[in-house]
Amino acid sequence: MSRFDGKTALITGAAIGQGRAHAVRLSSEGANVILFDICAPVAAASHVAATVADLEETARLARANGHGVITRVGDIRDIAALREAVAAGEKEFGTVDIGVANAGVTPSPFTGVDVTEELFREVVDVNTFGAWNTVRAVAEALLVQGKPGAITVTGSGAAYKGYAGLMPYVVSKHAIVGLVKSMAKELGPARIRVNAVHPGTVNTGMFGGVGMVDLYLPDLPQDERTIENMRLRTAKGSPMGLSFVEPEDLAAMVAFLVSDDAQHITGGEFKVDGGMGIA
Numbered sequence: 041m042s043r044f045d046g047k048t049a050l051i052t053g054a055a056i057g058q059g060r061a062h063a064v065r066l067s068s069e070g071a072n073v074i075l076f077d078i079c080a081p082v083a084a085a086s087h088v089a090a091t092v093a094d095l096e097e098t099a100r101l102a103r104a105n106g107h108g109v110i111t112r113v114g115d116i117r118d119i120a121a122l123r124e125a126v127a128a129g130e131k132e133f134g135t136v137d138i139g140v141a142n143a144g145v146t147p148s149p150f151t152g153v154d155v156t157e158e159l160f161r162e163v164v165d166v167n168t169f170g171a172w173n174t175v176r177a178v179a180e181a182l183l184v185q186g187k188p189g190a191i192t193v194t195g196s197g198a199a200y201k202g203y204a205g206l207m208p209y210v211v212s213k214h215a216i217v218g219l220v221k222s223m224a225k226e227l228g229p230a231r232i233r234v235n236a237v238h239p240g241t242v243n244t245g246m247f248g249g250v251g252m253v254d255l256y257l258p259d260l261p262q263d264e265r266t267i268e269n270m271r272l273r274t275a276k277g278s279p280m281g282l283s284f285v286e287p288e289d290l291a292a293m294v295a296f297l298v299s300d301d302a303q304h305i306t307g308g309e310f311k312v313d314g315g316m317g318i319a
Contacts, residue, residue, distance in 0.1 A: 042070030043299045048108070048133045050074040050126055052116050052174050053143030055090035057244035058194065060098045061287035062140050064105070065295050071138065072108035074129040075099055076122065078143070079113045084162040084208075085145035087246045108133055116143050116170030122177035130181060138298045139178030139191035141171045144212075146246055149205030149255045160208040167212035168219070175223055179232055188231035190298040193220050194290075195238040195309065197317050205255055217309060224307030233306035235297045240313025241274045241284040274316075282314035 049066050053059035054075035063073050075098055081089040095111050102109045110128055114121035129136045144167045147159055171193050182189040198206060199213040216236055224234040246252065256273050257265045271283035293312050296302055311317045 043295070043301070044069045044071035044138070046070070046135070047137040048072040048074065048129050048135050049138035049140060049298070050076060050122075050129060050136060050174070050178055051140040051142060052076045052122075052170075053090075053194075054098055054111075055079055055095040056098070057246060058239070058242060058287045058290050059140075059142045060094075060101070061291040062142060062294055063098050063102045065288065065291035066138070066140075066298075067102040067105040067107050067109070069295060069299075070107060072110075072129070072133045073102050074110045074112065074125050074136070075102070076112045076114055076116070076125050076143075078115050082145050082162065082166060084147045084159045084166070086148040086252070087146060116141075116173055117165055119173045119177060122173050123180070126177050126181045135185065135187070136178060136181045137187065137189045139174055139189070140294055140298070141174035141191065141193040143170060143174075144194060146209055146252065147206070149258070150207075151205060152207040155208055160211075163208040164212045164215070167209070168215040171216060172219055175219065175234065179223070179227055182232050183230055188233075190233045190302070191223075191235075192294050192297050193234070193236050195220075195236040197238060197240050197311075197313055199236065199238050199309070200317060203255070205258070220309070221307050228306060233297075233302070235302075235306060236309045237290060237293050237297065238309060238311045238313065238317065239285065239290055240278070240311070240316035242290065243284045243286050277316045278314040279318065280314045282316075285312055285314055 055077035079092045099109045112125040195216045196213040198210045220236040275283045
């Protein structure tokens with residue numbers, strides 16, 4: 041018997057990157073999955089947006105594991121869209137047990153005095169408000185079902201340290217810690233667990249986005265701001281000499297935290313960053 045047989049997980053930002061890795065990992069261990077992604081550009085994001093074709097590819101990979109898959113194109117800032125996705129999962133599979141609040145954006149670097157109000161608001165709206173929407177959409181269903189469940193929220197190295205040039209992102213990810221700890225206390229009596237997973241740099245399209253390259257290599261001329269130089273720079277921040285971790289490394293941690301193996305773990309923060317966050 042697999043760890044998630046008969047269970048269903050809602051995963052946001054599921055079309056590419058970490059979200060796809062979560063979908064493949066959870067479905068490989070028996071879960072049905074609801075794959076939710078905006079599949080469109082967000083103005084504040086410095087990285088390439090996922091597409092509907094990307095979401096369908098994630099669905100194909102998850103279906104190959106032999107379990108149910110539902111896809112939804114929607115915005116995590118829209119609680120109605122998330123509630124509809126959860127309701128669709130309950131109708132199709134009878135239950136929703138797991139939430140993976142993974143969707144988020146990273147902006148281009150701006151100093152805190154130069155960033156526009158519009159960009160600041162959008163980053164916080166997506167990364168913090170959208171995460172809260174995801175948590176509550178799943179928690180509401182679990183409370184009605186009267187069942188225990190588990191939710192993870194994707195934080196960041198920026199959730200516990202500052203980064204020059206990324207103030208809106210840092211603010212949005214610091215807020216995730218408060219969200220997780222507060223919701224874990226409130227939902228604990230219902231046996232609904234909530235934890236944060238903090239990636240460092242991850243080998244996804246976001247890692248190679250122009251915003252991230254500019255952030256890590258601001259001292260180099262434009263023609264030297266390459267992925268290879270970025271890998272060299274980020275490796276210096278890891279005691280293990282890692283330029284990045286793989287999406288599957290995050291998926292392994294999420295799978296543990298939403299499983300019964302972690303049944304007594306809630307309100308926690310878990311770094312999967314190759315040691316980059318060691319103070």
